[in-house]
Amino acid sequence: MKQRLAILGSTGSIGVQTLDIARENPGRFEVRVLTANRNWERLARQAREFDADAAVIADKQHYAQLRDALAGTDTKVYAGEEAVAQVAAGGGTDVVVNALVGYAGLAPTVAAIEAGKKLALANKESLVVGGACVMPLARERKAPVIPIDSEHSAIFQCLVGERAPVRRLIVTCSGGAFRDFRAEELANVTVEQALRHPQWDMGAKITIDSSTLVNKGFEVIEAHWLFGTPAERISVLLHPQSIIHSMVEFEDGAIKAQLGTPDMRLPISFALLYPDRANRPGERFNFLNHPQLTFAEVDRAKYPALDIAYDCLRRGGTAACTMNGANEVAVAAFIARKCAWLDIVRAIRYALEHAAFVPSPTLADYAEANAEARALAAEFLQLKN
Incomplete structure (x- = not known):
């Protein structure tokens, strides 16, 4: 059927x-x-x-x-x-x-x-x-x-059939458009530069979020809710080639990884057809074309949004809702060339510092927190101008 x-x-x-x-x-x-x-x-x-x-x-x-x-x-x-x-x-x-x-x-x-x-x-x-x-x-x-997110699809695929406890989720990170930029170069980056993702072809909003690593912070939060894993057992690892989409480490030390080309049609088809897999046309992955896979720690000083997201996850309540609302306003302002790239994270911090916090929110509380976060981000960006 x-x-x-x-x-x-x-x-x-x-x-x-x-x-x-x-x-x-x-x-x-x-x-x-x-x-x-x-x-x-x-x-x-x-x-x-x-x-x-x-x-x-x-x-x-x-x-x-x-x-x-x-x-x-x-x-x-x-x-x-x-x-x-x-x-x-x-x-x-x-x-x-x-x-x-x-x-x-x-x-x-x-x-x-x-x-x-x-x-x-x-x-x-x-x-x-x-x-x-x-x-x-x-x-x-x-x-x-x-x-459908490639990282969470990878984790999901690694967990299929497993009953053993999970020691750690390892979410991989391409580093976004500015991974090869020095921190002091980020003050004057342009919208066009931020939209040039080195691996993935995505929409404008998520591409900007990838450049700030807000997107990666959100993926940590998403992984927590999807897989029930606490923040301290979710790691982020820089992997510029975007071939390993994420990994799962088990209690015995074994690590499973899901690999493939950076093509969103793979996780989309898996989500739609699970537990089956699609017989997809197109070129197959060739390891000989990717002789080296590299990894590095994320520069947390260069990308403060990642630690902000971890803090929001640990706080719970409406914290992540506030972060998201402020980010949406700031990213839209950046794309419209009404603020600097660095102002995105600054607006998030301002909103989190000034917003009300509800520890056990309802859906109505989320709506109020979202509206307040948007207003606070707009207020901050107007103050900047």
């Missing part, structure tokens, strides 16, 4: 590659629901190609354009963030691929889990912000949560 897919964020990098997997496996998948934030033109093309039941544009000002573009089709057109969450919980799909960017992914994650859907999760912010609510809910609803 074919899996019926809802792809949230279908016009972004992960969404587009998910559709590639659907094209490669027409006998395995039906694409029933597609959503986008603003890119109504690509969304309309996707909906026509896959004859989707529903297409949702989160930005309501593009509703009429999407509706007109899909006139004459059977695709129902909706608009608004609430509609995205509603289709995530809708009855016409079996699997929800959450490829949304940022805090906006939390409500659809909760909606999909509440409905007992299998969740293929690329939106790490769902767990960074609300892991304490999301994962217990997934256990209660018996809703599988399969990670």
